[in-house]
Amino acid sequence: MTGVPASAAGGPSGARRAAAGAASGKVPGASMGRSAARSTEGGASGAAPGARQGAASGVGDSGAAAGDGAESAVVDAQDDGKPARGGKLAAAAVNQASVWNVANLLTMLRLILVPAFVALMLADGGYDPAWRALAWAAFAIAMITDLFDGHLARTYNLVTDFGKIADPIADKAIMGAALICLSALGDLPWWVTGVILGRELGITLLRFLVIRYGVIPASRGGKLKTLTQGVAVGMYVLALTGWLATLRFWVMAAAVVLTVVTGLDYVKQAIVLRRRGIAERKAALEEKEA
Template sequence: MTDTPAPADEVGPRAHPRRAPALWNIANVLTMVRLLLVPGFVLLMFAEGGHDPAWRSVAWAAFTVAMITDLFDGELARRHNLVTDFGKIADPIADKAIMGAALICLSALSDLPWWVTVVILVRELGITVLRFWVIRHGVIPASRGGKAKTLTQGVAVGMYILALTGPLATLRWWVMAVAVVLTVATGLDYVRQAVVLRRAGLAREADRGEGSR
């Protein structure tokens, strides 16, 4: 007895077509939560003159929640096929918005030197521009150094948000120093990768152009 062929719409990829993820999925909701936390975080940082330990602790809690959502939204999007064009744009904006707001607030309150804030923000914005510059040639993957940089920055900024004194205040200075070194080192490595990627892409385009003649 031979098997009866299944109808065409039940065979192969058409049997279970992959649906485009909904715009308002859990990953994008977490990204929006992070964006919405930014203005609230800024208000908390400047409450009662900006140096009240209680308010700074609440601001730290808001910052920590934002950092936690940053860890989960991208992972959820990739694992459950929830990647959307909106998420690709909104996620990096949300990341830089909360970190940039924290750094600027700390410098405005004279808790962190402005040069540290400038170095970190110029690096972050510069690498974003660099990624778009070479995107037609390929994608610069996130490196271990980049991930370590992000983690160290988050810990360092979080420690500066809290009203720490004594040995902990000294420790946070060293953590921030490590974060700045990683920020600069990984930034230079991304520039190197971008140059190599662009050269390779231009070489491929030149080869295709010669082959079509």
Template sequence: MTGIPASAAGGPSGARGAASVPGGPGAAGTSGAKAVQSPGNREGAGTSGERDGARPGRGGKLTAAAVNQASVWNVANLLTMLRLLLVPGFVALMLADGGYDPAWRSLAWAAFAIAMITDLFDGHLARTYNLVTDFGKIADPIADKAIMGAALICLSWLDDLPWWVTGVILGRELGITLLRFLVIRYGVIPASRGGKLKTLTQGVAVGMYVLALTGWLATLRFWVMAAAIVLTVATGLDYVRQAVVLRRRGIAERKAAAEEAAR
């Protein structure tokens, strides 16, 4: 994984962090000055926790040395790997005994729920403890789309969900992923609140369809899925709008920079 180097705390905040280290470069600063330590410069400051290597810093966060020593086998990536392993297991449970046995469908729902929950935790852990790795950047979105795609395709295969619903959701997810890559040279399209709500609604709706529900719960899941489809389309269009704006802004900035350099 690529940890945040200690030099990332440079600048004024880094200097304040250095002043708290006896004998460090900032030791000649104002006496009695207290270092203002944010989560970033706690990792960059030369504390004893860094010298010890793997001791957590103040606030429970790992210090820079611990982050630098982390490998691809960190807890966030392990949760991502678990999600990938759950995909074939989910499909096997979903299609067991013809795909309509309530007991097998309940087990399939449990596997799906675990995959969706770990999706929430691995991203949070990676951002909080700086466990972002190249493997995680690639594997995490693959795992997300694999479990959701497997569930949708199985449901459509069993005639529990129309194929057009599966096509809309998967088409949107793959299309937005491709769009992000196309405009990445101009900037990153951030995840919106609508996008997060869409993901949650999709997970709840698909989970309800995985379970063998009857009666009013079967009616409820129809409306939850309808809401998920609306959010899927609406947020997809919004991401397209953001991509267009980002591209235009990037082109304008590059043109302005070129004109400035030509003067």
């Protein structure tokens, strides 16, 4: 018995323990496998929350990306001049509200003063000094508002489509009404009224004809003409006598001269502007074809 190795001596019992261990799942190294499996499961379970967090964060990021994409789409649409849904309504509301600004209200006042001026001018036969004084007050208010509404519109960015159309109409309406009333009452020759109104309407039409080539700016001579016309017509509206009546004649003569000279200057500017515009378009077409 002493010659038998120890491992052999304990062989049967060792075999039985091994069999029992295998049956019970306690094979040598199995515990290590289970611990490794547990560590693997832990890693998997540890990875699972991470994966869930990653998925959640992925969903959140995709939602944020979608929100950012929608917002950028709105911005891009606005930058492209195509407002998002509801943008047109907002823009229309802004444009509608912008019509009721100070400059346009002054223009509307000037339009309202035209029939009031005619009624006062022709009241009581048109020769009553008191009524003529009231007519002069209405005319003076209209001319003063003409000086301020354009300045306010340009200074405070109140320019609107309504103002662009109504302002020149109001200017021509009050001046035309005054000249026609004076000529109808015999205070002013009809040829003077014809020259002034013909020039004003002709230059306005000329501006529209050459607008495709550019804008004819108002010159200093044109502004001086407008001022001189206003002073001359205002002096004729008043029932003046003596040296003031003589003075108003010379002021009106100066207004007629300025009316003709500045009108010819605007015609010259229109011709030059048209030729320049045609030449530029021709050069652009040649460059495009080349």
